[in-house]
Amino acid sequence: MTVVQIIALAAVAVGGGAVALVRDPLRLTLLLGIYGMTLVFLFFSFQAPDVALSEIVVGSIGLPVIVLATLRKLADQERAHETDRDAGD
Amino acid sequence: MSFLPYAVAAWLFVVGLWGVVASRHMVRTVLCLTVIQSATYVLLLAVGYRSGAQAPVVADIPPVTPLVDPVMQVLVLTDIVIEATVTAVLLALVIQAHKRFGSVDPSDLRPLRD
Amino acid sequence: MRPTGTPVTRRARLTLFALAGPGLAAVLVIGLRGLPAFGDYHAVYGLVVTGVALSMRHATDLVTAVNFDLRAFDTLGEEYILFASVLGVTLLLRVMREEDEEYSVARHDMYGSSDAVRMLALLLVPLMVALGIYLVIHGQLTPGGGFQGGIVLAAAPAAIMLAGRYVEVKALAPTWAVEATEAIGAAGYALLGLGGLVFASVYLRNFLPAGNAGQLLSAGFMPLNSIAVGLEVMGAFLVAWTAFLDQALLIRRRRRGNQ
Numbered sequence: 001m002t003v004v005q006i007i008a009l010a011a012v013a014v015g016g017g018a019v020a021l022v023r024d025p026l027r028l029t030l031l032l033g034i035y036g037m038t039l040v041f042l043f044f045s046f047q048a049p050d051v052a053l054s055e056i057v058v059g060s061i062g063l064p065v066i067v068l069a070t071l072r073k074l075a076d077q078e079r080a081h082e083t084d085r086d087a088g089d
Numbered sequence: 090m091s092f093l094p095y096a097v098a099a100w101l102f103v104v105g106l107w108g109v110v111a112s113r114h115m116v117r118t119v120l121c122l123t124v125i126q127s128a129t130y131v132l133l134l135a136v137g138y139r140s141g142a143q144a145p146v147v148a149d150i151p152p153v154t155p156l157v158d159p160v161m162q163v164l165v166l167t168d169i170v171i172e173a174t175v176t177a178v179l180l181a182l183v184i185q186a187h188k189r190f191g192s193v194d195p196s197d198l199r200p201l202r203d
Numbered sequence: 204m205r206p207t208g209t210p211v212t213r214r215a216r217l218t219l220f221a222l223a224g225p226g227l228a229a230v231l232v233i234g235l236r237g238l239p240a241f242g243d244y245h246a247v248y249g250l251v252v253t254g255v256a257l258s259m260r261h262a263t264d265l266v267t268a269v270n271f272d273l274r275a276f277d278t279l280g281e282e283y284i285l286f287a288s289v290l291g292v293t294l295l296l297r298v299m300r301e302e303d304e305e306y307s308v309a310r311h312d313m314y315g316s317s318d319a320v321r322m323l324a325l326l327l328v329p330l331m332v333a334l335g336i337y338l339v340i341h342g343q344l345t346p347g348g349g350f351q352g353g354i355v356l357a358a359a360p361a362a363i364m365l366a367g368r369y370v371e372v373k374a375l376a377p378t379w380a381v382e383a384t385e386a387i388g389a390a391g392y393a394l395l396g397l398g399g400l401v402f403a404s405v406y407l408r409n410f411l412p413a414g415n416a417g418q419l420l421s422a423g424f425m426p427l428n429s430i431a432v433g434l435e436v437m438g439a440f441l442v443a444w445t446a447f448l449d450q451a452l453l454i455r456r457r458r459r460g461n462q
Contacts, residue, residue, distance in 0.1 A: 009131075012101070012127075013101070019124050020104045020105060020108030020121055020124060023114070025117055025120075028120055029120075032123065035127075039130070043130075043134065046135070046138055046157070047142065048157065049346040050162055050267070050346045050351075051165045051169070051266075053346055053351045054165075054166045054170060054351050057354045057355055058170060061354055065444055066173075066177050066180055067116065070451075072452075073447075074183075074193060077184075091242065094241050099228060106220070110217065110220045111213070113213070137244070138242055138244070142244075144346075146345065147263050147265065148263040148264075148344065152257065156265070157249075158246065158249030158252075158253075159252055159265040160274070162266045163270045163274060163277075166266065166348075166350060167270070167281040170285065170350045170436065171281060171285060171288075174439065174443065177443045184295075184296065195213075196213050200208050202208075
């Protein structure tokens with residue numbers, strides 16, 4: 001077990017704990033991107049470049065676009081529901 | 090110390106599960122599922138690792154160097170891409186649930202009946 | 204359809220987790236203790252693959268060799284998992300009876316973004332296309348392959364959204380083109396397997412000549428497999444992204460009465 005692997009494992013453990021604790025979904029998206037980067041560091045230290053490349057691409061392009069579009073849609077729907085409730089629908 | 094990767098995998102699994110159970114926002118539930126899935130990646134790669142071995146790309150190293158197990162890496166690689174699409178399906182369900190129930194709290198979800 | 208029944212409260216969930224969580228953690232730790240120590244490698248299959256892949260298939264990236272040739276049948280299954288879940292996403296996010304799509308241009312302009320973001324996104328688009336094509340074609344030589352390169356290729360039209368307006372992304376990558384790309388990729392992979400059946404009497408067996416290791420046209424049909432998977436992943440992610448972005452930017456519930 002090299003020192004790099006120990007540091008990477010510690011970073012992943014701290015990142016996973018942080019993701020489970022944060023409440024606000026927008027901050028959670030950003031934190032998830034950072035957690036993906038710690039995972040990439042871990043995969044490189046485990047001598048797995050293909051896996052690290054896959055996680056870079058998915059964690060910075062694949063997931064955040066979908067999550068941010070979902071959050072935007074939920075915010076718009078929340079506003080539409082509120083105007084409906086105010087209008088006494 | 091050689092148990093550390095497995096301990097981290099178990100910790101990520103339990104912590105992710107706690108995040109799923111204790112969440113008040115459905116998007117947080119779905120994103121904590123990602124943490125549970127990453128626990129399996131760490132476990133699979135730790136099983137396939139070989140001390141003092143190199144990455145399984147043999148372009149410019151002598152052919153007798155020991156290499157890390159490539160089969161485990163194949164499992165994790167496709168798993169990561171599939172995780173993104175499964176999260177997409179779950180987030181689509183979250184959008185539709187919000188349209189029906191008007192709330193993102195998982196405690197407000199109830200079965201629909203005629 | 205109305206919601207009925209009692210919901211599961213957060214307190215009930217937390218109580219259940221407080222009872223079951225420590226048990227789960229204990230069982231995981233006890234179970235994982237039975238594995239051989241980290242770095243102590245005992246399995247046989249990996250040793251066979253590392254000994255055989257270079258000499259038999261002349262491929263230098265062993266992970267892609269296992270993915271697209273030695274275990275190509277698993278990749279077929281996983282590709283179709285991708286296909287099916289994107290089908291589920293488009294089904295769940297279709298335009299419902301009480302909604303319609305608005306094409307007002309003002310909503311789709313990235314009005315909050317600065318000129319720096321737009322210029323950077325515009326500069327990145329050709330770089331991403333080049334990087335994506337490189338990753339897909341060089342799958343059997345360097346780390347990369349169809350899965351990674353496909354997502355990078357899909358990010359190029361999405362970056363146009365950052366550089367300008369969403370309707371231009373829809374004009375550049377219309378729904379029929381993106382769905383056709385995905386279908387061609389998925390069908391192409393299965394048909395390459397048929398080539399193996401016809402020429403080498405085993406489905407998905409490598410039937411093209413292996414060539415010289417390190418050259419672009421080597422390792423049999425691995426580059427073709429990689430291209431098929433790259434097209435399919437690119438199409439799948441673009442379909443999923445446009446479904447979500449349509450919901451976020453275009454589709455609105457029809458106002459009852461006044462509009």
